[in-house]
Amino acid sequence: MRRTSLRALGLLTAAFTLTGLVTATPASAEPGPNLKVTATVVQGRYLPGDEIPVDVTVTNIGDTAAAEAKGSNYTVSGPYFTVPRGAWGDLENEGPGASYAPGETRTYRVIGKSMYGSKEDPTVQFEVYTPGDVDYRDNTSIVTLEHVPAGTTDRVAGQLYGDANEDGVPSPGEGLAGAEVHLSGVGMTGELMTTTDAAGRFEFAAVPITPNASIYFWKIPNGWITPHTGDLRVDGSGSQTALAIKATRPLTDVLQATGSLDKASYAVGETAKATLVLTNIGNRPLAGLWVGCDPVGSGQHLEIADTQWGDFSPAKQAGTLAAGQRLEITVTGKVPEKASYFGRVYLTCYVDSKTASSGPVAEAFGKVPGKRADSRGRIWTDKNGNGQWDSGEQVPNVTATLSTDGGKLVSLAKTDADGWVTFPNVAVGVYRLRTVAPWRAVGDTDVYVIAPPYGFGDWHQQVVRR
Ligand SMILES: [Ca+2]
Ligand SMILES: [Ca+2]
Ligand SMILES: [Ca+2]
Structure with a gap:
């Protein structure tokens, strides 16, 4: 019995080989066009928002030419997968549609984007329709567009160097120590911070994956100027572990x-x-x-x-x-x-x-003399020492003056019970505010006298006891 079944298998193989296309045409299929669709995701490390190419192969397995064939895609679940106009080539919905001779096959690379911010992978159905398709069961193909799993982290590391010898690469002794390194990225909830070591090296051991991270430096030693380093793709592949960031001298x-x-x-x-x-x-x-x-x-x-x-x-x-x-x-x-x-x-x-x-x-x-304006402000003292104005901290009945940079007195007035003082009809310009003993104005004591409509409104001046 064993010999018989082997012979039967052999005969079957011969039949398929000889008839060729017959393998793809079920004997039961009616005559007519019959498109078959197979979608395959091009493999890659995809992050939310990335372009993801999908190869869609369309074959007419029917015995009649297919005409007016049009493609479409539909997000079955997960974040929306959007495809720009024109992505389907001659299968574009708004066009006249494509024709397929019997047995003809073509592959389309349909490139779309998944939307940001979901932890789920999109599942997308790709579909090609032609009028009179004799078997519609094979006109759709569903694929899952796998992203790098949410929660994946990656190492980001490098060196900040001051290119003293201007050769464009880090040379011995050029590492900039003690600089703050700040990293932020699209989709990240906050900023990460570290400090460069004695050789200017820095490391972030676990950066959440992001399509676009950027690094900036702060507290950079000796006046070096650092670039804004953007467009860093952190996708879990460890591709950002040897950054060499060049600082230059200021002009x-x-x-x-x-x-x-x-x-x-x-x-x-x-x-x-x-x-x-x-x-x-x-x-x-x-x-x-x-x-x-x-x-x-x-x-x-x-x-x-x-x-x-x-x-x-x-x-x-x-x-x-x-x-x-x-x-x-x-x-x-x-x-x-x-x-x-x-x-x-x-x-x-x-x-x-x-x-x-x-x-x-x-x-x-x-x-540019000529115009005059009233200048009004409030004088206060920080009674509770919290660094800001609080109700009750106004200073009443204190004499204040406006004078020029050269020390020439321009106007003199007294604060009211609420600490407000008005210098009437002062020539526009910049003045210095002073108060008489026991009070002394502290901080920025410049008063800008500006004519309407450009005034900044009332000013506030802090004073302390001498
Ligand atoms: Ca079909
Ligand atoms: Ca160098
Ligand atoms: Ca206060």
Whole structure:
């Protein structure tokens, strides 16, 4: 009996081999198109939010051409898997659909994204439809898009170095010790912190997986400038354990900048002449320098056309200074109307270079007199020593004064029962606040007198007993 069954098996194999396509066409199938779909996830270490490619193979196992075939996908469970328009190629739902000759097969790489924040893997059904498909049971294929399990952690480690010899790699003795290293990442609940050791090395033993972590440093020794290190993928594969993070010297090491205006006082609309003096105090030439003024756009700065800076304009960034060179750049700018509400027009210029950061800042100001305003504030003392204002800490009946930087008295007034004091009709500008004995003003004693509508509101000034 054994011989007979072996022979029977052999015959069966021969039958399949000879008839070819017959193996894929059930004898019972009716004539007509019959698409069959098989989806396979391309293997990888996927994190929430990653693009995940799925290969979808479509074969017409029927005996008739299939037309107007269209693909779609549907998230059966878990976080939503979204596929952008066009991902299905000629099977795109909004298009005319694809055609398949009998026996024809094509594979589509459909790339989608799973949504953030779920601990469950998405299960997705891929489906291709063609009108008249004789057997719809094989037109769908369900796959689970496995992510790196939630709760997985990874080691992140490296070295922070100050590239003193400028060879672009950590050299002996270049490790920066004692710097705080802060790590945060998308999806992480908080920040991790450690400190570099004597060789500048740092380690986070268990960082939760994240598609995008970034590191920044704090308390960096000796004025070194560290980059923001972002786009670190922490996926549990141990790929971020040899970070070499290069710190550079600030441009202020070798470049000085001072600014000045040609007059002490201006009228609105007047053209002021500003001079910027740049000095290369290093022993090497500097290149790629540029000047950026009024960086915050406050409207109180001289309006200087960028082109006046020539090679040093932000658009060109082509300024050069030979070793030891001192360069004077003179520009002109209009005094804006807004400056008159503050009583001051400013020149504030940052100098930077293409290759180094943290350049010097040059500042100067001129007065823009004319407007006047009341200045109101409250004087208080920290009775309970908690560092902040509390009800009942106002100082009544104390005499306070406003005076100029040069010490000239401008206004004098007394606080009321609630510690409030008003200096009426003061020329706009910046003043120093003082109080008479036994009280002494502490901390920042600058008072900005600003005309409406730009005022910051009432000020508060802390005083202590002398
Ligand atoms: Ca089918
Ligand atoms: Ca080096
Ligand atoms: Ca207090």
